[in-house]
Amino acid sequence: MENVKGTCLCGKNQITIKRYGNFIYSCHCDMCRKMSAGPVMGIDPEKSENVVLNVVEDSVTRYRSSEEVERCFCSTCGTYLYWHHLGRDHYCFNAELFPEIIEVADFGLQLFYDRKPAYYDFANKTKRLDHNFQEITE
Secondary structure, eight states, rough: OOEEEEEOOOSSSEEEEEESSSSEEEOOHHHHHHTTSSEEEEOOOSSGGGGEEEGGGGGEEEEEESSSSSEEEEEETEEEEEEEEEETTTTEEEGGGGGHHHHOOOOEESSGGOOOOOTOOOOOEEEETTSSSSOOOO
């Protein structure tokens, strides 16, 4: 897919991914779950050069969850937009912003699987990585 467009609920903030397939992952880390009341379903366009952010500065809130990572939300509608590793200039986005991608999504990876609470589980067979990014094979 090329020039895939995504928006927050209110449409004020828009993101374009220049080239992307259909890969979606989930993150079960404590911060993602607290932020979204469940696992985050994300997409990773790999390189920041592959992303065009068209955000309205007075309509976004950036939260620094560490020195290296910021999370961005729409201040108007509350939609979680992205996670940004500042040092590597690497973005990961809320998959639900991009209807074109989720229509044909291939859900193939779960991150921080060892941090996933027992009260939910996905039926899909996926690769599962623990908090050290080691594969869980059991």
